[in-house]
Amino acid sequence: xxxxxxxxxxxxxxxxxxxxxxxxxxxxxxxxxxxxxxxxxxxxxxxxxxxxxxxxxxxxxxxxxxxxxxxxxxxxxxxxxxxxxxxxxxxxxxxxxxxxxxxxxxxxxxxxxxxxxxxxxxxxxxxxxxxxxxxxxxxxxxxxxxxxxxxxxxxxxxxxxxxxxxxxxxxxxxxxxxx
Amino acid sequence: xxxxxxxxxxxxxxxxxxxxxxxxxxxxxxxxxxxxxxxxxxxxxxxxxxxxxxxxxxxxxxxxxxxxxxxxxxxxxxxxxxxxxxxxxxxxxxxxxxxxxxxxxxxxxxxxxxxxxxxxxxxxxxxxxxxxxxxxxxxxxxxxxxxxxxxxxxxxxxxxxxxxxxxxxxxxxxxxxxxx
Numbered sequence: 001x002x003x004x005x006x007x008x009x010x011x012x013x014x015x016x017x018x019x020x021x022x023x024x025x026x027x028x029x030x031x032x033x034x035x036x037x038x039x040x041x042x043x044x045x046x047x048x049x050x051x052x053x054x055x056x057x058x059x060x061x062x063x064x065x066x067x068x069x070x071x072x073x074x075x076x077x078x079x080x081x082x083x084x085x086x087x088x089x090x091x092x093x094x095x096x097x098x099x100x101x102x103x104x105x106x107x108x109x110x111x112x113x114x115x116x117x118x119x120x121x122x123x124x125x126x127x128x129x130x131x132x133x134x135x136x137x138x139x140x141x142x143x144x145x146x147x148x149x150x151x152x153x154x155x156x157x158x159x160x161x162x163x164x165x166x167x168x169x170x171x172x173x174x175x176x177x178x179x
Numbered sequence: 180x181x182x183x184x185x186x187x188x189x190x191x192x193x194x195x196x197x198x199x200x201x202x203x204x205x206x207x208x209x210x211x212x213x214x215x216x217x218x219x220x221x222x223x224x225x226x227x228x229x230x231x232x233x234x235x236x237x238x239x240x241x242x243x244x245x246x247x248x249x250x251x252x253x254x255x256x257x258x259x260x261x262x263x264x265x266x267x268x269x270x271x272x273x274x275x276x277x278x279x280x281x282x283x284x285x286x287x288x289x290x291x292x293x294x295x296x297x298x299x300x301x302x303x304x305x306x307x308x309x310x311x312x313x314x315x316x317x318x319x320x321x322x323x324x325x326x327x328x329x330x331x332x333x334x335x336x337x338x339x340x341x342x343x344x345x346x347x348x349x350x351x352x353x354x355x356x357x358x359x
Contacts, residue, residue, distance in 0.1 A: 019252060020249050020252035023248035023249075027241075031241075035233060036233050049240055056248075060248055060251045064255050065326075067330070069332045069334055075330070117229070120225065136226070137226050139194075160187060161185070161186050164218065165186065167221050168217060168221070171224075
């Protein structure tokens, strides 16, 4: 049995000993996040579900002997990204990080002063968007984001700073339009 | 603190981090509070957006993944076996070749004295169980390889220890080969 509050590190320890419920606990805890990350990168529903299966098959393959030295998501993020890039390579299509670099299709005009997250993200570069989502949606510490992206913490900070500035500007424009 | 807070400092305060001085400044600075409120609105908008459009994972996907997990767990409990994927086969082949080369080189070495061979054999017998990582009942160069291929740790201390363990297991594999 898994406890909702049981740390990932404890689940990893039990999984290393062959406890099937610990594997399931890790999967249930991070399943939706993996799908979400895949779709942020541009995967459609079917690709995201393929990536989900491949990512966890890869994770399970690291047991026994898997050592957790940071948050599990820091380990999973590059695994998901790698699989998405691999899918693209296999298809030999041009890089189509649709949700990362293209603005979303125009939707209905805003009927309130609520800020639209999709529109804000559309103003960011792929790298800014990646950092902003890991920080603001996934709530990862700066050091963990740096580890997940394999870049220095200073780079994460500068991308985050630029992302916030761009989104502030977009939000201000959006508010003016509403008024 | 007289200067206004930058976006990173405001973000740290949003997360309950940041210095006491920064918090004090925020409490007393109207423009910074407005920036903090604006950032909070942006964060909420991103979270709302992320929640929308995420597909529900079908139960059959859950079943398939959990079946993989169940098999892996059963394998660990039964044998501690590390199943290798197809992509690993070339690497395993290279490790086997490396082991073979090592054995060939060792065949030219002088044989140890009878006493030392017996000592080695008894020492190896105890350690072999601990170092048979692939669970095939023998300590070979593949066990060192299995340890070497595990994901790298950011901790240099752990990495150093791992490298030493790889070397130790490789030495042990050679000792077993010599003692056989």
